[in-house]
Amino acid sequence: xxxxxxxxxxxxxxxxxxxxxxxxxxxxxxxxxxxxxxxxxxxxxxxxxxxxxxxxxxxxxxxxxxxxxxxxxxxxxxxxxxxxxxxxxxxxxxxxxxxxxxxxxxxxxxxxx
Amino acid sequence: xxxxxxxxxxxxxxxxxxxxxxxxxxxxxxxxxxxxxxxxxxxxxxxxxxxxxxxxxxxxxxxxxxxxxxxxxxxxxxxxxxxxxxxxxxxxxxxxxxxxxxxxxxxxxxxxx
Numbered sequence: 001x002x003x004x005x006x007x008x009x010x011x012x013x014x015x016x017x018x019x020x021x022x023x024x025x026x027x028x029x030x031x032x033x034x035x036x037x038x039x040x041x042x043x044x045x046x047x048x049x050x051x052x053x054x055x056x057x058x059x060x061x062x063x064x065x066x067x068x069x070x071x072x073x074x075x076x077x078x079x080x081x082x083x084x085x086x087x088x089x090x091x092x093x094x095x096x097x098x099x100x101x102x103x104x105x106x107x108x109x110x111x112x113x
Numbered sequence: 114x115x116x117x118x119x120x121x122x123x124x125x126x127x128x129x130x131x132x133x134x135x136x137x138x139x140x141x142x143x144x145x146x147x148x149x150x151x152x153x154x155x156x157x158x159x160x161x162x163x164x165x166x167x168x169x170x171x172x173x174x175x176x177x178x179x180x181x182x183x184x185x186x187x188x189x190x191x192x193x194x195x196x197x198x199x200x201x202x203x204x205x206x207x208x209x210x211x212x213x214x215x216x217x218x219x220x221x222x223x224x225x226x
Contacts, residue, residue, distance in 0.1 A: 009153060044156075
């Protein structure tokens with residue numbers, strides 16, 4: 001069965017610093033992988049997704065993620081954090097039936113001035 | 114612009130009441146989902162529907178039922194609300210492919226007293 005593990009429920013970085021949010025997955029089939037972001041008092045929106053094309057995926061707001069099959073990882077990065085990046089981030093993997101995806105437990109990102 | 118709307122942002126109900134949460138999407142999507150979001154647990158799938166009048170149980174269906182009479186509308190029903198159903202409920206929709214983006218509503222924060 002597919003699963004996702006997000007390392008670190010809370011990450012805090014200084015404004016301008018590198019953002020790194022970690023995600024490892026388990027899948028018995030070639031996966032589709034997603035990062036979603038949830039700003040306070042809002043639903044989730046897609047940041048980026050990997051669908052077996054390029055292993056380095058660029059998303060919105062300067063975020064990117066790299067699919068590493070050998071490490072079963074899909075970590076999210078941004079070179080320079082901005083205050084507006086403060087939110088909760090969810091990694092997700094495609095499930096075992098049509099359209100279902102499995103979400104990780106989430107990582108809350110805080111930005112220090 | 115795509116849109117998923119949920120009938121209420123905040124709802125307070127009493128134990129034993131029957132509760133209806135409604136979700137409407139305007140994208141002509143086949144698939145619709147109800148998730149429950151709790152701190153530290155991420156999003157857990159309650160039910161999903163892949164066509165009108167078709168539904169499948171997700172990971173935590175106990176205590177919930179759903180209805181999909183029209184393609185654009187997917188309702189979540191708590192037959193007899195209990196305090197352990199106090200949570201954030203998120204609706205999402207997507208077209209037929211697993212690689213497609215899920216579009217989320219803003220969520221309903223339900224408190225059961």
